[in-house]
Amino acid sequence: MKRGPIVFLISLIAVPLLLALLFKLIPPSTVGVKQNQWGGGIVEEDFPTGFRLGISGYHKWHYLPMRTHFLHFTSRSSSQNFRSDSVSKWSAPLEIRTTDNNVVTFELSVAYRIIPGEAYRIVMDGLKAHYPDRVKSVVMAVLRQELPKLTSEDLQLTDLRLERVNFxxxxLNERLKEFHCEAKSIMDGTAGSSLLSVTSGKLRFS
Structure with a gap:
């Protein structure tokens, strides 16, 4: 029997198997974090999309989304059409008491992302499963600290609302550094513009 076909068949099976054992595919819009299981711990590097050297049994891979994350504070969160996932979290609107002692309901969204090059730090700090909840807690705390500094009259003025957002x-980002994330914008939860959508009683300021 000729050896050529046998060698070809062995190669056909062995080469893909060898590649699967030696390399891992980092999916699109994802960053990979490599962990040495036999010593060395987390590799201090973020691995972008593509095939990366990772020996099965020796390396363990962690995957984190590099897409923009969103925190939505809106009355639409009660709808079954809007469900939380790995990058979008839906919550009830924020109710905040202003300096003139009025309770105001804010419907808004905060866009944030993992700081490029720091995904491995999230895994290293044990935050892989918890960073979205930590970010949400910080966002709510900062917004409840800063937004009440506006009066009900201030909220009707777009320039003052934008000034408070810019401030x-x-x-917010100073606080989020602890979790290796950064906020990109605070947006109207309905229209998507960089404004605060505010409801007080039956009035809506936009």
Whole structure:
């Protein structure tokens, strides 16, 4: 029997198997974090989409989404059409008491992302499964600290609302550094513009 066909068949089976054992595919819109299971711990590097060297049994891979994450505070969160997933979290609107002692309901969205090059730090700090909840807690705390500094009359003025948003964003990012994330914008939860959508009683300021 000729050896050529046998060698070809063995190669046909062995080569894909060898590649599968030595390389891992990082999916699109995802960053990979490599962990050495036999010593060395987390590799201090983020691995982008593509085939990466990762020996099965020796390396363990963690995957984190690199897409923009969204925190939505809106009355639409009660709808079955809007469900939380790995990058979108839906919650009830924020109710905040202003400086003139009025309770105001804010419907808004906050866009944030994992800081490029710091995904491995999330895994290293044990935050892989918890960073979205930690970010949400910080966002709510900062917004409840800064937004009440506006009066009900201030909220009707677009320039003042934008000024407060622009002032709040760097304060928020300073807090989010702890979780290796950064906020990109605070947006109207319905229209998608960089404004706050505010409802007080039956009035809606936009």
């Amino acid at each position: 709040t964003l760097p304060l």
